[in-house]
Amino acid sequence: MPRASPERPSLTAALARSYAEHGLASRSVLLAVSGGADSTALLVGTARVRDTLALRVEVATVDHGLRPEAAEEVTSVVGLAARLGLTCHVRRLALQPGAGVEARAREARYATLEVLRQERGLDFVATGHTLDDQAETLLMRLSRGAALRGARGIHARAPTLIRPLLACSRQDVLAFLATEEVGFVRDPMNADPSLFRTRVRLDVLPALNRAAGFSTVEHLATFARLASEDEALLAGLADAAWERLALDGGGLDAVGLRALEPPLSRRVLARLLVSAGARVDHATLERGRDVVARGGAMPLSDGFLLKATGGRVR
Structure with missing residues (x-):
């Protein structure tokens, strides 16, 4: 049986603290539940702490239309929510498999959840992202050349979105479900080696753990x-x-821009480029900073020019 990490609080305690720290006491939340381990733990754990926090809780589950077995998974989520005394909303999409399906499914799912949140008059959508998801996301972004902004990984909170399990590991989740004697489904997409996240989860992160020895x-x-x-x-x-x-x-102001430290000049210059509609990447920013330092002009994407002349950068 998986064991929770002894140095961290129980999953229910971590959930209660997260909800309270983000000001959700006496407010309302829509739980996004797929039926997998993480979201199932979110559902059961939130049901355990809702009375203490006076939290209004509803549940949503989304069938993306990509797998026939998803219909049965939706039924299991509806059943578990009912046993916990929670209203569950089912939304069915009609996505097509193919290139970028993971990103397309995520975008469609979040859009659907946000519409439902507004329809139900709820304050937040909650998802079941964990420490492991955070670690995987960080490795994926660093491998793609992310700077500090990308290294932020998964945010614990956005304007109408909260991730209250972000301080819990997948081991904590499995230990909690074992203790509660609650089953969960295993999405075959989580084992699909064509997906970058799957390769990071099953190959890269375990190899890093073995190399580190912990x-x-x-x-x-x-x-x-x-x-x-x-x-x-x-x-x-x-x-x-x-x-x-x-x-x-x-x-x-060119003189003032040149006087900024590199971390600030990059961000200010990036904002200028984005405001004009130009594409921004690290190479463009470094060439742009060189133009700002020397004066002159450089071509940008989509026919734009960056000019540093007459004491003005535009």
């Missing part, structure tokens, strides 16, 4: 959390710099 999941997730805090600080400083350097008629 589980790196919590360390990776901690780095993502600290990166998020650092990025928030730098983003605030960059916003202040933008306000200070923005010139009437458009563009930025």
Whole structure:
């Protein structure tokens, strides 16, 4: 039987603390439940703490239309929610398999959940992302060349979205479900080697753990959390710099932009490029900073030019 990590609080305690810290006491939440281990633990755990927090709870499950067996999984989620005394909403989509199916399914699912949240007058949507998801996301983004902003990983909270299990590991989830004697489904997409996340989960992360001699999941997730805090600080400083350097008629003060430290000049320059509709990547930013330093012009995507002339960058 899986055992919860002894150094962390129980899953229900972690859930209660997360909901309280994010101000959900006496408020309402829509739980996104697929029937997998993580979301099932979210469902059962939230049902255990809802009275203590005076939390209004409803459940949503989405059939993406990609697997015939998903209909049975939806039925199991509806049944579990009913046994816990919770209203469950079923939404069925008609996605097509093929390139980018994981991203397309995620986008459609979140859009569907947000519409349902508004229809039901609920404050937040909650998903079952865990420490392991955070670690996997960080490794995926770093491998693609992400900077600090990308290293933030999965956010614990967005305007109408909360991830209250983000401090719990998948081991904690499995231990909780075993203790509660609650079953869950295994999505075959989670074992599909054509998906990047699957390869990170089944190959990369275990290899990293073996090389380190210990589980790196919590360390990776901690780095993502600290990166998020650092990025928030730098983003605030960059916003202040933008306000200070923005010139009437458009563009930025070139002298002031050159005086910024690299982490701030990149962010301010990126904001200028994005506001014009130009594509932004690391190589473009570095070439742009060179133009700002020397003066002159450089071509950007979609026919744009970045110019640093007459004391103005535009």
